[in-house]
Amino acid sequence: MTSSGPWAARARVLGIVVNPVAGMGGRVGLHGTDGQVELARARGAEPVAPARARRALARLHELAPDLDVVVAPGALGADHLPDATGWRVTVLDGPEPGAETTADDTRAAVSALVAAGVDLLLFVGGDGTARDVAGAVWAVCDDCVPVLGVPAGVKMHSAVFGLTPETAALAASRHLAAPERHGTRQAEVVDRDAAGDVRLYGTVQVPALPAGVQPAKGAPAPLADDATALAAEVAAELEPGRLYLLGPGATVDQVGHALGLATTPLGVDAVCDGRLLAVDADEATLLDLLARHDRATLVLGVVGGQGFLLGRGNQQLSPAVLRALAAADPAGLAGILVLATPAKVGALPEPVLHVDLDDPELAAELAGYRRVRTAPGRSTVLRVET
Amino acid sequence: MSELRNYHAAVWDEPLVMELSAPGRRGNVPPAPIAELDPATALPGAVLRQAAPALPEVAEPDVLRHFLHLSQETMGMVGISLFGTCTMKYNPRVGEQLSGRDGMAELHPDQDDSTLQGLLEAVHRFDLMLRGLSGMDRFVFQPGGGAHAAYTHTAVTRAYFADRGELEQRREIITTAQAHPCNPATASAAGFDVITLPVEEDGYASLDALKAVLSDRTAALMINNPDDMGIYNPHIKEWVDAVHEVGGLCFYDHANFNGVMGRLRARELGFDACMFMLHKTFGVAKGGGGPAVGAYGCSEELATYLPGPLVEATEDGYVRRENPRGVGRVREYLGNLNQVVKAFGWLTAMGADGIREAADISVLANNYMEVRLLELKGVTKAFPQMTKRRLEMTRFSLEEYTAETGITAVDVQNRMGDYGIDAFWLSHEPWIVPEPFTPEAGETWSLEDIDYWIDVLAHVLEEGRSDPELVRTAPHQQVVGQLDGSSLDDPEKWATTWRAHRRKSGRG
Incomplete structure (x- = not known):
């Protein structure tokens, strides 16, 4: 057997970025956390995204112990990796983000992950994070890189999230196992705007696998x-x-x-x-x-x-x-x-x-x-x- | 682990017989027609075709060689085929010999009943045997398969409610997501609305879900038990009672009868009708091996609506009679009786004790397989939290293996073909279990066969770890390599006739 040709195997590369302050507004009655981190903290909010990131990544490591991983530095990713024996981890260059990470940090990390040639971009956050991720991916190469969200925000209206961190890990592992077999589908990134209206902010490609179950081969009617x-x-x-x-x-x-x-x-x-x-x-x-x-x-x-x-x-x-x-x-x-x-x-x-x-x-x-x-x-x- | 044998299928790149054709070539030249019987003069001009049909023109040895090659490019229907839900059991050759005898093969259904007494007796006695197995009051054998029998039930259901003046109101037929897809399909074809109950955490649909949809609009429940995952719904009697309470009928699709043969009777569970597939459960060939029969049986009350003709035992012998209030015809004559004769022979030889033992062996064989398969890394069982034993088959999943290696169930299936193993059954669609496979051992495969099958699977799984390319690009030792399945659902691409093939492939 040769290893060339269309079936040639190559290691799949996973990109990871975490919005560590996502979801903080939820329990304190804010309808989101974007631009309101200070207010959320003032009301006593605790970070929720890091724990959800760890849940997803630990499960993913069980499911896919042999992966190339590129991860944003510090609180934006690397801090939340499990004991990832078997994963070949590359931490993106760049300064450690400060205590107050911002949307700019997310966007910069996404640009670098896309440039690193990842096969799937796994982000941890909510709709606001999804907007930042989608915008940054489009700025580099339209919707060239599939995206998948680990739900950790206040709002998760966008069709890019797993139902739970664990199901997101499952979908990621199955997509990475055979991306060309399962393919991707277009998914809407929506969020509420400043006036509180739900708006469509763009689309990204997500793994065509639904969170739990693969649809039939010889697919049903569209x-x-x-x-x-x-x-x-x-x-x-x-x-x-x-x-x-x-x-x-x-x-x-x-x-x-x-x-x-x-x-x-x-x-x-x-x-x-x-x-x-x-x-x-x-x-x-x-x-x-x-x-x-x-x-x-x-x-x-x-x-x-x-x-x-x-x-x-x-x-x-x-x-x-x-x-x-x-x-x-x-x-x-x-x-x-x-x-x-x-x-x-x-x-x-x-x-x-x-x-x-x-x-x-x-x-x-x-x-x-x-x-x-x-x-x-x-x-x-x-x-x-x- | 057995030592795996070398295998390589014959590869002939065999052309279509039409492509072998050469003008004027003949295998056999019959004498010219007698002048006054020549169709060209004996038939009215309007029915004569203008151009000769495009038949292949080939010599006798070409024909023989062509079909020999095609037969060599199959796996012969006697390989180790553990194709779940299809019960690929061995079909005894004596059945073929019986049905090939002149007394069967040379009969014509338009002969007078008095000249068909042996055949009609076989039909009647087999009807009595199936009544014994099911508790039903009468069977017919016209349906040419399981789905056709299910359709017969929807036709009987329509007639039953039309007779009671309730057909306008009773528009709904209920089934489950793991019943055979022919149940919703035939219900829909018969004009009913279909309610499909989802499979819940126990591995079957819940009684509460059923109760939530039952009403005076309910016409029937159509259900398998065990379902296509070998899981038996223990609440089935409550299901039937609940449907009867609102005035609906209950149909037991016995496609998966093999694990419960002689162990339960549909009528005793309360069902009004059931269906047996003679070509899987009752020792008759299936697939390319011959035509099928879906034996449809029902209660006395529903027998009023059965399609005709029916076979009766009278003091003057066996007769065929019409069923005046029945649904009419679902097929010509009495059905594929050559298959009924084989099944009659098989069941007579097995006896009541024999088929019960066969059911037990098939359950035992499956549970043996399950223990060995679950020892393989990457193989899991659907609904693992449902710890009751599966019956004659188990739905497994390669989800974890696929996540580990990228190799899918279809890849594994393809690679097993390189060891001379027939493709395993995946699952009906839509898949509710990722990367599914569903082997069914049945009662006829030897322990050595079952072990060999598992050894091949284990070997292929390891190949996928050490050399994923080898498995992903399989089969390599087969008649053909991977097929591009993308056009299978595209009517612009597939063709079942030479004419359509030429048109759609742009060759004519």
């Missing part, structure tokens, strides 16, 4: 086709006079497209009798609309790879809104329509949906088995956990 057919079926069923709240996500957005309406994939839109009553509505608008309709249905998608139904990227569907929905319609909560393509359901690490609401009583009402429509004439049932 996501878009499945979602389009399902959305067309749902759109054809809408009742006259009923208010439909279309939640965020590409699958649900297809319902708006099927109706010929300019809905938004990132926000909540309101539709009644084929008319678009509100686009990207906030909580107050939703409450107002619900007060003016005696029949209402909420249509929700599922956050891919994570299984979140409520509480990630759709906080405008607040407990108050959900209670108003229940009041408007006795079947309000039970009648929530959940749409997810078979590929999305198959990619969940377990057949479970998550609800994360600051209202445990309401969350409990949503718990239990819930029908999820997957394709025209097809559905499954997933357990909602709170």
Whole structure:
């Protein structure tokens, strides 16, 4: 056997960067930590990212004990490596970052990791970190390097994170084992802007492997086709006079497209009798609309790879809104329509949906088995956990 | 560890028979047609074709050589094939001899019943034997496979609810993510909405999930047990009761009957109907070995809706009769009866004690395999937390091995072919276990065969560690190397006829 040709093996190189202050705002009631580290510290916040980085890297070392690793210096990476026997570690040149690391440090480290030719860039942080990473990767070479996030931020709306640090490690190990076999997919990097609106900041390539489970070889129909057919079926069923709240996500957005309406994939839109009553509505608008309709249905998608139904990227569907929905319609909560393509359901690490609401009583009402429509004439049932 | 034998498949680069064709070449020249029977004059002009069909024109030795080469480029259907869910057991040659006798092979289904008494008796007696195994009240053999039997059930379900005036309301058929894919597929083809229950942490779907979807819209439950991972759902009777409580029917897909033959009866668990695959469980060839039969059995109540014709024992002998309220035809005549005769012979020879022992051996063999396989570094078992024993097969995973080496289950499968081992079964799709493989030992392979299979796997796993290129680029000793599978789902690329092949390959 020769070792040349398209199947030639070569050692895979993993790049690592950690945002050590990510996630600090979470427990102290800040909606993010970017630019608010001082405030978070003043409120008594403790670092959370280093521990999550160590969890992910320790698991990755178990799964892939033989790797070339390039890591940012000090608190930006090297400090969090496990006892990495078997890993050939290169620490990036450059000064040790100070105690107060910044977004500039992250971006500089990413540029250097891309220049080092890494096959996968594993970062530890939240949506803000994801924005910095994506921006820095694009500045060098568009989306040439696949990216994967270890969840450690306050917000993790972007479709680039593992459900847990351990599942991120699993996905990383499997991608590095055979990148060309599994390929990559485009994933959105979203974050809330200064005004609190969820915005699309860019896209990156992520390993095509979902966190837990590899999709079938001889893949099923593309996501878009499945979602389009399902959305067309749902759109054809809408009742006259009923208010439909279309939640965020590409699958649900297809319902708006099927109706010929300019809905938004990132926000909540309101539709009644084929008319678009509100686009990207906030909580107050939703409450107002619900007060003016005696029949209402909420249509929700599922956050891919994570299984979140409520509480990630759709906080405008607040407990108050959900209670108003229940009041408007006795079947309000039970009648929530959940749409997810078979590929999305198959990619969940377990057949479970998550609800994360600051209202445990309401969350409990949503718990239990819930029908999820997957394709025209097809559905499954997933357990909602709170 | 056994010493692995050298193996190399025949490589012929055999052309398609159409490519061997030369104008005017003949193998056998029949006499010219009798003038008054010449189709050119005897048939109306409108039905005569304008151009001669494009048939291969080849000499007799060319034909023989061609098919000899093709046969050499197979693995012969008697290799060690532990292809899970397919129960690749050895098919006794005596079955072929039985069905090849003139008294079977030369019969025509349009003969009068009085001249088919032996065959009809075999069909009837085999029906009685399957009733004994399942507790059902009648079987038919028309379905040409397991999926066809599942489809027959959806047709019977439609007729049953139409008769009760409930068909408009009962639109939903429930199945599980590890039932055979033919269950949702046939339910959908029959016009029902399909609800697929996910597999949860115990390795099967939960009773609570089932209860969450049951309603007066439920038409039927279609389910395997054990499923395609060898996991038996111990709550199955509660499942059936819950479905009956809302007025639905229950269909037991016995595709995985081998581990429970003679150990349980579908009707006693409450099922209204079931299906046996004669071409896997009952000693009849499958795959390239011959046509299939999905024997469909049901309760007296559902028998009203069975497709016809049915075979009856009367005082005047065996007769075929129509089933006036049945669903009509699902296939011509009585089905692939040559296969029914083989299965009848097999089951008669095995006897009730024999098939029960065969079931026990298949479970024992699988559990022996499981112990040896789990000793291999990089091999894990699906749902390891579910510690109850698997029955006749186990779903394994090479996920850890793949993470370690980059070598996937498909790579390993390809490389095992270089040792003359038939491809193992991976998993139905979508995969819920990464890098899956699912061997099924059955009752017919010797301990030496099973050990040899495991030794080959162990050897290939080590090869993947010491020389990953060798495994990643396998097979090397086979008829062909790796196939580019990218066009398999592309109707613009694949072709099943010469004409389509020429058109799609741009050659004509």
